[in-house]
Amino acid sequence: MPRIPLPSSSASDDGGERSARPQMADIARLAGVSVSTVSLALRGSPSIGEQTRQRIAELARSLNYRVNVRARNLRTGTNRTIAVVVPYSRSDRHHLADPFYLGLIGSIADALVNDGYQMLLARAEEHDEDLAALYETGQAAGIVLTGASRPHEVCNQLTMAGVPLVVWGAPMPRQLYCTVGSDNRDGARAATLHLLDQGARQVAFVGDNELPEGAERYAGYQSALQERGLKVEPGLHCMQVPQGSKDLSWLSSLLEHAERPDAIFASCDLIAMRVAQGLQQLGLRVPTDVAVCGFDDIQMAASFEPGLTTVRQRTADVGAAVVAALTAQIAGRPAQSLQLATELIVRASSKRKRSRAR
């Protein structure tokens, strides 16, 4: 004996579902066929008669019917949603303010769409342990983690738990998870060699070398110096650039080094621009007195004055690589970590006159 177990559909306070959209049942009733016939017809099944198909198609169009993707996905066990996690920390908004990351996210979004996936944008506090929930509740078929810092242990656990995961950035010693990133070390090495080739004798490094990517860039910088028989001097490394504007003590103390640096390699373009501006404020010319080089090649680097020499990350390729690694894992195949090649873009900020160079 049938009961009436309708959900308490009292007011319109139903948590988000709005005005009754048409459903297959409606089409079926109006067309005088069964729901399954409608389903088959709309998907273009060959087993449905032409005139029936036409009638149903027209009815659907006139009612502006669209199949409910969530119901379909539940039934078919399909999940084409990927969660892209962006770090969120109130203290250090650096990563979010950096245009580089917008390009990165855009690139991932494009690649996902190309593969028929949707992108769920999630924000996570640092060391958020509940990233797995995105996967375990069935909301996402996989997770992409972006940002400069990274909860190493959490990532390992996620992968061990079988969560398809790709993290943006540099590979780390004991990682079980898959990373996709630029070859920071090689890029930084090329940049530093370039500065030396322009005649620089004292190349300083500005940027955090404790974050995974920063560490790699610092390593590349070190190795370039060593290749040329130069020592790495701790006094030529500036860790942090304060967010506030006025204070230039970080820069002046760098310049007060025994032998004043004649080139500065910054770990990202945003920092490089601050370096260049700071130098000019202190009355030094770029590149004549001090050459400057950045990393990322954000759009602004080209229009900056002077044009910023930098290491380009091939953002456009990142999305494809990330999605490839992700779909491999979703299909049960292992995914290899990847380092994308970088490209040195030489602009005015590092060019010395031929006469002086060498």
Place this chain on the structure above:
Amino acid sequence: MPRIPLPSSSASDDGGERSARPQMADIARLAGVSVSTVSLALRGSPSIGEQTRQRIAELARSLNYRVNVRARNLRTGTNRTIAVVVPYSRSDRHHLADPFYLGLIGSIADALVNDGYQMLLARAEEHDEDLAALYETGQAAGIVLTGASRPHEVCNQLTMAGVPLVVWGAPMPRQLYCTVGSDNRDGARAATLHLLDQGARQVAFVGDNELPEGAERYAGYQSALQERGLKVEPGLHCMQVPQGSKDLSWLSSLLEHAERPDAIFASCDLIAMRVAQGLQQLGLRVPTDVAVCGFDDIQMAASFEPGLTTVRQRTADVGAAVVAALTAQIAGRPAQSLQLATELIVRASSKRKRSRAR
């Protein structure tokens, strides 16, 4: 007579659903209770006995069980996903490269999460007519449209079709939809008045005044001039700033105006920075020879040299406003369009010496 209508679960090529996660049925079996008891127990229903609840809770924890949100949502008719649409055009990547938009999207993401919503990031080609699909297929309970240009007609149609929609930006004449944006006109007016107060006589405007927001900013600029009894000279308006770096003809032709402009108001910070850099390249000092003011107050504006005077958009409040407007519509209430107040941030790029000003 029961058949075996199992989906063709042949290989693991099931379109995204991975390794069998535990389900309520599993817990129920292990606990020796029915599925409905598990459901009630996990949601903390008072009608379930304490020891039963405990047993179930522990079992769930040990199996690392999490309810399938998609199934739950289908059953309860809940949809807590909002699609945020970001424009995508290969030709003009300006809006995506602009850090301002990353802040905007982040702000919306935060506000959505605070209200228990998820954010689906979607990209749309210009004049994409199929935005409605996001709503009509049940994927999203509402849509937020960001970006500087805007398909006016499409938005009107969406709203008429009952799609909860909020678009970022300036209100337009015959809009049926809801917009949330800054008071561009007032902000631009304040900025222009400030430049005039600093002693400027010829204020130029750089930026596209055909986009909705640009038009408002241009209107504010105009009205400030008129308030001071000055004429708006078309020769003092530069529409486009080329993406490529070298070419400064747009700037020099502006400066070749009969009376050379002594202040430039740019329609966004990114453009303002290019203006300032261009001026310096042409041998002019900022602000001594030409004062410069931008719009947005992106983070970089403060550390720019010279510090960029600009009109701050209260990004942090935008998210809350957008979500409020959206939830109102989802609940069936009408949502009013909103213009958020802006704030003039005066920095070095517009400051004249007292002696010369006035």
Place this chain on the structure above:
DNA sequence: CTGAAAGCGCTAACAA
């Protein structure tokens, strides 16, 4: 206090 049953909106075997 617990379980049986109905059903969210759709798909897909199988029967007719």
Place this chain on the structure above:
DNA sequence: TTGTTAGCGCTTTCAG
């Protein structure tokens, strides 16, 4: 060719 039936994983009446 079309309809019947079972069920995706969960929630929620209502009967016991």
